[in-house]
Amino acid sequence: MSDSVATSRAPARTPTRTEAFEKRLKKRYASERRFRWMGLGAIIFSIVVLLFLLGNMSINGFAGFQRAELQVPIDFREAGLSGDPAVLSQPGAVQSLEAQGLPQVVEFYAGEALGEEAAEQLDPQAWREVADAVTADPAILRGETTFWLPASAGLASGLAGEGAQEMRLLATRLTADGVLASRLDLGFLARSDATNPQQVGIWGALKGSILTMIVTLLLAFPIGVLAALYLEEYAPKNRWTDIIEVSINNLAAVPSIIFGLLGLAVFLWIFPNMRSAPLIGGMTLALMTMPVIVISGRNAIKAVPPSIRDGALAIGASPVQVAFHHVLPLALPGILTGTIIGMARALGETAPLLLIGMRAFVATPPDGFTSPATVLPVQIFLWSDEIDRGFVERTSAAIIVLLLFLLVMNGLAIYLRNKFEKTW
């Protein structure tokens, strides 16, 4: 441009839009467009990865909610099982049915209906599902009922078109007969961990997660809110409160695995018998969640206008009354939003729980805060280690359950934020 300025002293106006200028302008606009496309491309890439991840999980997970089942009609009238309601309502009902020969009964009818070769491919634990059905409704002992029972892992992979050649042939034949099918398996939501992908379920891990979250919430929420209240409303500005503030901010940035090391070294040292208990897991996660709640709580409390405090103080409320009667209720939606987000993070956390021993094989759902348990993310991690083909789908199904939980929690946080959002 400097040339054009220099020549503009000449009598006539030289055109500013010289060829070189036009060329340069074109180049600049092209680079502008490129830059813009790069930005859009970055976003599209991220969204595509997200969609691919979710799509991949959903497709696999959909298969995880299904399992290969064999159709077995059982005529209980001939089986000679005693259907004493008093026994069947007792906790030992399944054992009593086993003692009466229910496994053999199931085996016999499976052989009748499917033939020798296919009956062998019935899952060895399949009779338990018959037993559960009988204890749920003893009346079926008086008639004939058709059950869909889980097939062996080998036949299941045969049905999926993998595995041994003979299994694939058998699966094709049985499917053609209409006695083998891949059916929706809602029991997946009700069972616990097992060694066979056909038998596993998510309920044990889900219950462990819920118990752990309860402990986390009960510890982190009150401590976090009270600490936020103190720091925002009362704390004098001195070295001590500076240290508190710095340590809270640091804790929010400490890698989660360090909290696992803390739980291992401190909590398991105090409670050596509680390895893999939801209580210890919840305590560890609470320390991790607390700083998140404090930080969001402070922001929510800060957002309450001072006029409300002044008004309350002016009509004679004490500072504590101002905080608990006026500031806290107004800040609560914001605090809750932060709490839910912190809890969602804790729900998805795996590493600290691995270190404190929540990676054990737990085949029964935990029945309390101190019994051994596993949680959803750890269950996903454990299943992902299984090479068995069927576990891939099951893992994806568990991931879907976990993601749905997170979605509900985040949805709740967004709803709270929108519903109670105030502008003063």
Add this chain to the structure above:
Amino acid sequence: MSPLILLLLAIGLGLVGWLAGRARAWSFRKSGPMRLASLPNYHGWYVALWIAIPVLIFVAVWSAIAPGLVMQHVLAQPAAADLPAFGFQRQTILNEARAVATGDAMGVFNAEARGLVEPFREAIGRYDIVGIVVALVIAFAAGAFSFLRLRPDFRARNRVEKSVMAILLVASLVAILTTLGILASLVFETVRFFGMVSPLDFLFGTFWGPDPMSGAANPDGSRYGAIPLFWGTIFIGAIIAMIVAIPLGLMSAIYLTQYAPGRLRTWVKPALEILAGVPTVVYGYFAALTVAPFIRDLALAAGVSNPSSESALAAGLVMGVMIIPFVSSMADDSIAAVPAAMRDGSLAMGATHSETIKRVLVPAALPGIVAGVMLAISRAIGETMIVVMAASTAANLTANPLEAMTTVTVQIVAMLTGEGSFDHPATLSAFALGFVLFIVTLALNFIALRVVKRFREAYE
């Protein structure tokens, strides 16, 4: 006695105290002409706090020491004399007997445990009763003391508020306690580790291969060189992941703040936040099952012989995707903080939009962006599950992203989830690694905060 029941007992007793204190205050109000100095509720709270806090403290202490007392009682029994002196089996037997005594298990595997069930049951029952009785005595004494202090002119509110302030202070001290707890546990175990392996070997050695099965007495210091782990961590977390995350995150932030129409922004921002909210175990699964095999196939097709199925590249790429929203939201904030006048000035001079961004906005927002990148690196090197699932446990000092590599966090998990005992240097090395990780992430966060504080003020 489970701590939960004692906890409920404390809350129940507190409630009783609350009702009693309140009733007493009401009776003052009815009987005398005198005005109460505090509302009846505060009298209730005063008594309740006097009861609940001592009982809660007792419950906390008791649930920590009672198991030890039970154990002592059981070990004093003659049946305990034939137990193996030390070690794993003794512990198993004791645990079994306890489980049966508390009703957690139906029967025992070890015959030795059978004789111990009764002593356990007896001891647990006895100490339960002791615990409840002491809790009741404390509650009654404290309750009576506080109840008798109630007078019409008693300033219950001031007392209650003072204790509320104390409770608030204690709640905020939990953060310091946690920090101290982390430091103490890490330092203590690290010092133990350095008592067995020289810190120089650990920090500067280039071969990592702890053997948890070897004798713990004379560890081979040359097997504890952590340089390959540090390199793996930096390579995966700070190099590969950042090559993905910084451009993509920065460009997303620029597009969202500068170009995107409002409607698109309201949809895309939450979508990016979902990316940040996906649990890392899901990313790890994705990396191990989808990305890693894909990269291996790609490498095979490109003619690389024998590529590893657990590559640093797979872990790093997926970690980078996880970090994108983090970088983008930090960059978003700092770009938005640049005064509009600077942008308008540049546009008025005839610069195109992208030139304004590249020459004015980004340099002006640089401190915030740099801080965001540092926080992102600190998050990436502390990330565990993606690398545990997608990287390997083989320590490898190489710059080839297709090779298997391991990181600090992977080794922490590997060392602590094995069967090794806590006296073995292999197990203790996990704490030393954790300590290094803690220091490094703290330093990164500290620098990031400093950078923001120092350079941000220029515009205000």
